[in-house]
Amino acid sequence: MRHIEIMDTTLRDGEQTSGVSFSATEKLAIAQLLLKEVKVDRLEVASARVSDGEFQAVKKITAWASENGLIDKIEVLTFVDGETSVNWMIEAGAKVMNLLTKGSMNHLTHQLKKTAEQHFSEIAEVIALARSKDIQCNVYLEDWSNGMRNSPDYVFQFLDFLSTQPIKRVLLPDTLGVLTPRECYDFLSQIVQRYPNQHFDFHAHNDYDLSIANVMEGVRAGVHGLHLTVNGMGERAGNAPLASTIAVLKDFMPEVETSVVEASLYSVSKLVETFSGFRIPVNKPVVGENVFTQTAGIHADGDNKNNLYFNDLMPERFGRERKYALGKTSGKANIEKNLQKLGIKLSQADLKRVTQRIIELGDRKEVVTQEDLPYIISDVIDTNIVEEKVEVINYVLTHSKNLRPSATLRVKVDGHIFEENAQGDGQYDAFMNALKKVYLKKEVLLPMLTDYAVRIPPGGNTDALCETIITWEHKGKEFKTRGLDSDQTVSAIKATQKMLNLI
Known part of the structure; x- marks a missing residue:
């Protein structure tokens, strides 16, 4: 079977999703899960020179990766900028650079305003410097797909040049997500056949919802690696999604294999959803809430x-x-x-x-x-199938300007009355903190709240019923409870009382 390398770029290209920014600690947690449990082959974790926060995140990841013998799996996007990106890499402790270059004559002419020879010469200088500092090099051909459409002679001139350079991989991105599956196969098969000793990665975008189809054609054409993101995150319509790609390769392309552990795909999907705040559509294949x-x-x-x-x-x-x-x-x-x-x-x-x-x-x-x-x-x-052992008898919720919200509650548990008060970040949080005090006396640990969804009918009526659906995790099992009331906090309390009786 032919092994396909999986390079996850959630932490670099995926973070270009509008409104998403991971903290250094979040980046490290995602990197650890992807490498240790999902077992992707490589991680692209950042772009050089972006910000001090990005620099600190890369230092955290490279320190952990070095301690665990994984530093060669950590990659950083760099630029043709003389010594600048190389020095950034050295300070960050990274050992693999993905050098961004121009893969189409259009980009070369209008963005860089240079000749092919000038561009190649500058690339060679950066590669030579990186290799002298013991940094491994891969090369991105930005806008390669349009390059193959409109300036194929330039692309092949570029690849001829790269075949003389001490690099490990050539990375071919469909930067604007414009390729059709047929073009994808035609372009990639030409390149793979012409340069049989070179390793080629394919990097698909999803602007026309064709990323998975293009990935399949890329693999069929003979590429050696794929760039994917968790939940298909990325600029504009995003990148080819990790979970769907792995499922498709396993079920429809038995001639290839990957190192990815399918059973870990859902957990990393939920972690990225939490850290990014970017909700997974309920109908998203493999990882969506409703797909099973x-x-x-x-x-x-x-x-x-x-x-x-x-x-x-x-x-x-x-x-x-x-x-x-x-x-x-x-x-x-x-x-x-x-x-x-x-x-x-x-x-x-x-x-x-x-x-x-x-x-x-x-x-x-x-x-x-x-x-x-x-x-x-x-x-x-009209049966008593539900035995109400817990009842929230009374509560007072307060919210004042410049003061923390507070809650006082009286609750009956197994015939015993308890009264507690607490503060919190919101009225419901204060209510839950008071409830935790009650259950602390009973030495019972309450379930963890893992999701909180509110549904209000459209139309703008302030007296409309509000439905709150809370997802809980208790003793390894996940379950949901629902509350209905014209007040959002009260509907959440009703959902919580159901949870207390269920446990």
Whole structure:
């Protein structure tokens, strides 16, 4: 099998996503996860000379990588600027530079205003200096895709020159994301065949939503490495996404292999989502919240009958599990799947009534979670399936200018009354801090809040019902609770009371 090198550039090209900036500590945490658990081959972590913060981040990463024998996997984008980038690399402790050069006559003529010979001469000087300082060199041909379209003679003149240089890899970016899959194959196969002893990486952008198709054609054409980003982050429409690419290569291109651990892709995706503040679309392949969720009742029914709606993208491959959504398209099979997980069995007549209530809630655009089912069952069929062991009896929430928000609450737990007060960064945070004091007396650790989503119907009515859905993690299991009220904080408290009874 042919090994394809995976170079992750989330920390460099991915950070060019509008509004995203990782701290030095966040960059280090992402780098550690990508190299130690996801096991990508290489990391491009920064651009030289950008800022002091970037410099400090690279120093943190290179120090850790040196201690762990991984320094050759850390790469930095540099520039044709004499000694400047090379000196920056030395001070930052980095050993591999990805030199940015001009891969099209258009860029060379209008941006640098130089001849090919002048550009090549300056590149050779930087490479020679880097090698004398024991820095390994790779070379980017910026705008290479347009270069192949409009000035192929220049591109091949450039590659002829690079074949004489002491470099390890040539990096070919579709800088503006303009290539079609056919062009991608044609251009890359020409180059790979003409320079059989050179290592070529392909760097795809997603402006036309063709990055995965282009990656497949690049691999088919014979490239040796791919540049990818977690969650497809990057400038404009982003880069080729890591998770989708790995799944596609594994399932559709059995002649190649990578070192990437599929089971770690979801965890790094969530970490990058948290640090970037850049939410993953719920329908994003492999890592989106909904991609392993069946919504239509007919699909759940088919899964009960020889897994009729399964494909090779099994959630377990990526450390995830299949779910069955509850809403207006839910059938009895969806609801039965959720009841099984809760250990609840209903008669067919009761199941039909519960199904109808869930459909009604879905019609009103309310989100129904698995943890809501016992409450719906209690309401619909008048049973005491939910035992309310915890009740928030009273609370006072205050918010004043230039003073920290505070909360005082009285809560009944197993028949005992507790009263506590606390401050916090917001009213709900203050409420949770007071609640933690109560449970500290009981020596019980509360679940960790991992996500907090608020849904308010459009239209601008201030008395509209607000729906708060909170995701919790408890003893290795993740679950959601939902609260509904005209006040956002109160709806969150209602969702929290459900959580307290569930645990």
